[in-house]
Amino acid sequence: MSNWLDVAHEVAATLRSDAADRDRAGQPPAKEVELLRQSGLLNVQDWAQQQRIGRIIGAADANIGHLLGYHYLQIWRSGLFDAQFSVQPDQFWAGVSNPLDAALELTPAEGGFVLNGRKTFATGAAVADRLVVSATRTDNGEKLTFLLDGKATGITYLDDWDNIGQRLTASGGVNFENVQVTEVLGVQPAGEDPRVSLAAIGFQLVLAQLYVAIAEGALAEAADYTRTKTRPWFVSGVEAAIDDPYIVAAYGEMVSQTRAAGLLADEAARQLWEASEHGRHLTPAKRGEVAVTISEAKVVSTKLVNEVTSRIFEQVGARGTAAKYGVDRFWRNARTLTLHDPVVYKAREVGEHFLTGARPAHTGYS
Numbered sequence: 001m002s003n004w005l006d007v008a009h010e011v012a013a014t015l016r017s018d019a020a021d022r023d024r025a026g027q028p029p030a031k032e033v034e035l036l037r038q039s040g041l042l043n044v045q046d047w048a049q050q051q052r053i054g055r056i057i058g059a060a061d062a063n064i065g066h067l068l069g070y071h072y073l074q075i076w077r078s079g080l081f082d083a084q085f086s087v088q089p090d091q092f093w094a095g096v097s098n099p100l101d102a103a104l105e106l107t108p109a110e111g112g113f114v115l116n117g118r119k120t121f122a123t124g125a126a127v128a129d130r131l132v133v134s135a136t137r138t139d140n141g142e143k144l145t146f147l148l149d150g151k152a153t154g155i156t157y158l159d160d161w162d163n164i165g166q167r168l169t170a171s172g173g174v175n176f177e178n179v180q181v182t183e184v185l186g187v188q189p190a191g192e193d194p195r196v197s198l199a200a201i202g203f204q205l206v207l208a209q210l211y212v213a214i215a216e217g218a219l220a221e222a223a224d225y226t227r228t229k230t231r232p233w234f235v236s237g238v239e240a241a242i243d244d245p246y247i248v249a250a251y252g253e254m255v256s257q258t259r260a261a262g263l264l265a266d267e268a269a270r271q272l273w274e275a276s277e278h279g280r281h282l283t284p285a286k287r288g289e290v291a292v293t294i295s296e297a298k299v300v301s302t303k304l305v306n307e308v309t310s311r312i313f314e315q316v317g318a319r320g321t322a323a324k325y326g327v328d329r330f331w332r333n334a335r336t337l338t339l340h341d342p343v344v345y346k347a348r349e350v351g352e353h354f355l356t357g358a359r360p361a362h363t364g365y366s
Helices: 002-017 019-025 030-039 047-060 062-078 198-228 245-277 284-316 328-337 343-356
Strands: 093-096 105-109 112-119 130-137 143-149 155-157 174-181 183-188
Touching (some): 002 030, 030 062, 047 198, 062 130, 062 328, 112 130, 112 143, 198 245, 198 284, 245 284
Antiparallel strands (some): 105 112, 143 183, 155 174
16 A cells, blocks of 8 residues: 555655646646556555545645546446446546536437437546446436547537636536447436445545545645745744744644544545445445435535635735745635535535434435
């Protein structure tokens, strides 16, 4: 494990060195994905390693941590189906399956299906080698999940992502026009299927881990600035900002909160892996317990990352807001990501389970 973690730290150092510049440039993350490819990190298979690596990369660059987390997730979720599929070394995976977006349509054709339609958001798809896609059959209404070559004929990437954060995630729209589909993973059940439905809470886990990573990265960068550049307030009576008891206590609170959120996210990750290993023997009750733990992690990490990425400005001071430092990217990335789905509904799931024992409903987000 330590070797892959060493590699992750090396990649993180490279990403961190020009993260602010790349954020301002806002170019498609082709070079960054190639860095992941060359490092071998795309090939890591151990679940626990993936969780740690995702946090290391996400702390250095939330965009690339997001892409890597989803890459691992797409391969894992494909394995929730019974179909056999291959994973080629060094290929980057992404997905096209936003649950609330307009449904893509699959029309039966000789040898498989033909795919048509448009999705508004598809993180990382424009730079992916393989795509995990979900669409609805036009003949019987079944929703299928399948694999596509990311450069298949008929796929157009719209390059229309223009949000304040996560600028390097290639999260724009995708258009499909008569794309041939032959590699079907399986049917997404209309009712409750504990095993296949783990994919939805898997996405929630990736986000919770990424929120913690952003907080970790923001704290590291702010602390470096505080140590080297922040000037103590003139009435503080100290010579250096790191001796100001108010600054020290603020960091102590934020570090403690971040560590606690990280431990909860790691426990949620452990439970999700354990649940997926149950296979077809996974019970609705067990699946529900895992969903609640992930929701707890999402609630805590959401509050944490929005607070930390705002509060660090008080510790770096006014000069730390200069554009050249790019400290604002942590807040912008956090604010953008935490709007993925309303966290108040995750709090509701936790509260309902606590008060009544109710399990979260199976949806694309829970």
